[in-house]
Amino acid sequence: MILYRNNDDLMYKIFTTTLQGEAQDWFYTLPPQSIQSLDELSLVFTKEYSSYRSIKKKSDHLFNVKKNPKESIRDYVKRFKAEKAMIVGxxxxxxxxAFQKGLPPDHLLLRKLI
Structure with missing residues (x-):
């Protein structure tokens, strides 16, 4: 590893393979191309987990996630998935x-899902 410490791409790939559970779920909720370097990834990861206190959420927490009136369906799905990723198992x-209940009753997608 010491030989490759200046190769951000390789270090980035190795770092991601070491993640498990909640940390791995958190990593996959990062927006694409939001991290520009290994140093930035290290900083974001440290901020997320240095003061991290595991508050165990259960599946029913997802019923609190509602689509905002001005929010696109894409943003709602992204936000819902991020919340779901924080729930182990x-x-x-x-x-x-919960996803369906979070949609407005007159939303076209809800009608198709039903």
């Missing part, structure tokens, strides 16, 4: 129902 059936 999230129940997919509950997540599906």
């Amino acid at each position: 999230c129940n997919d059936s509950i997540a599906r129902v």
